[in-house]
Amino acid sequence: MATVTFDSATRIYPKSDRPAVDGLDLQIGDGEFLVLVGPSGCGKSTSLRMLAGLEEIDAGSIRIGDRDVTDAPPKDRDIAMVFQNYALYPHMTVEQNMGFALKIAGVPKSEIATRVAEAAKILDLEDYLGRRPKALSGGQRQRVAMGRAIVRSPQVFLMDEPLSNLDAKLRVQTRTQIAALQRRLGVTTVYVTHDQVEAMTMGDRVAVLKDGLLQQCDTPGTLYERPANTFVAGFIGSPAMNVITGPVVDGGVRLAGAVLPVPRERLLRAAGDGGRVTVGFRPEAVELAPEGVPVVVNVVEQLGSDAFLYATLGASDDGDVLHTADLVVRTEPRSAPAVGETVHLRVREGGLHVFDPVSQQRID
């Protein structure tokens, strides 16, 4: 068991002038499940590979426990990794795959057998120990890849999008199994995904990256309730938060001719730039009201438990098919308005986020 510390860790790929990971500072607690999330190219996989020792660290350092592993080769870091494509050795059986690291380390055969059997029992792989990866289903291969990591009982688990090759149903099921398994083993885990739902459901804390820069690292609840900037606000949550910039007027922001009330002191601090302000509110933080911001409903998505309205601001119907929505609003499925109707919106108490329109940072 160990903590993991990224200390201004930076990676610049050869022939690239922009760092793939730029001064990453991150403290991961002992036994914590930390998820790195972000759009493709944000540096999340690179960060993980730096921790694994598969990428060089150009500046800064990485520590596992108290040990500086910045220049240590991968095998001396006491880590185990689950790859996106599992990277199982095709010519070895499940048992040999899981025991390979121990065999290389010179662990006696009887002990390898015991430890592989234990891991196989946890992962329900006992019937498949003699098979080769080719003869396994996608879900079973995924479990073998997990088993190969578990058998080594490392200080840190690294997982690089381990669920992305599974079908949607199996992914949801495996998601909970991995989270439960991690809690049971209590091993520090760093998990990379591009899927914010996976990040929110699995992580003790979630680190959001964009363009190699850490945007925010906090518990899923805090990320959702208090996003640090507009990027995090838009990335976390599905459907995404509505983020709109408009001119400041007395008591709020003017949207489509109506005024959306904003608390006065936040408005003052935000309205530095030519009297504009950026506000955000989640689809579920909005309610239909007799008075408020007028929007035209373009699409209604019925999900059974909810209905989502995709709407454009104001009465401006410019016939743009691709631009169907400025806003997404959740309503009761029974009382959803019809397409083409104009409705008025009000943001619920405490549901409004205010951001600086220039720096995009949150204002409280």
Next chain:
Amino acid sequence: MTIASDDPRVAAAAAPPPSVPPAPATAARRRRSRLTRNRWGYAYVAPFFLLFAAFSLYPFLYTAYISLHDVRLSDLDGAVFVGFGNYTELLQDEFFWNAARNTLTIGILSTVPQLAIALGLAHLLNYRLRGRTFFRVAMLMPYATSIAAATLVFAQLFGHDYGLINTLLEAVGFDRIDWESGSWTSQIAISVIVTWRWTGYNALIYLAAMQAIPNDLYEAATLDGASRWKQFVHVTIPALRPTILFTIVVSTIGAVQLFGEPLLFSGNGMTNGGVSNQYQTLGLLMYDQGWTNFRLGQAAATAWTMFLIILVVVGVYGLIARRRARAER
């Protein structure tokens, strides 16, 4: 129709009609119509098969025909049918067994180091190194070199009095070796020529196969603590197994047919395998029978025997490979 329907009428209409075995006449018509429909496909592959028939299949069958006759090179029309006489004579011929032995030893002496060196070279070239395109081209150069030029140069190198190799041996305190006259020494020298010519070719084949191995397997092995050597043994070699089998088969065929190198090794291209036939291969024996003794029937029988040897050896490899594959399943 992509939308499933529960309506029985729609389902019945969408279901295929109950299958009736087609009458033989319709089957024949269908086959004919498929032939006409695919006529351009057949037209495109026709040139190869025409050439194959003229220059491979016909000589192949004609050789079989000749091997059953007593034919002199000077009198091709005066063939006398002798049945398997040429073959029985060949199997009782001490020169045949000598040549078969030489072919086997030269084959082993050249194929084994050739493939081993090729594997090592490919492994090195697979690393990201500077100027690797240059190295890859350089590797193929011996293969592109004329067999005659290469062999003559090597014959000089292995020369008794002025050869570079003997000069070097003497310089480090060994005796001169008469490479050509010794049985082992001549075979080693010929094997060196063969190895030099074919190593690069095989290395490129291995390199191509190595580049198809996913990189994350090596990363996983690195994290599992495997050294470069262990990765080579546990990741690279198993992944290359089918390729290695392929190169073994091709090299074996080449080894059985070995002809140019021993023919030119003496330096004048007039040899039939050394004074005491110490490096006469099956290829040289056949040449000797047909073009020195003018006994074409005998030479054809030798050619067919060589072909059968190749078939048997390759068949054995195939069996071993299949047994391995079955054991792995």
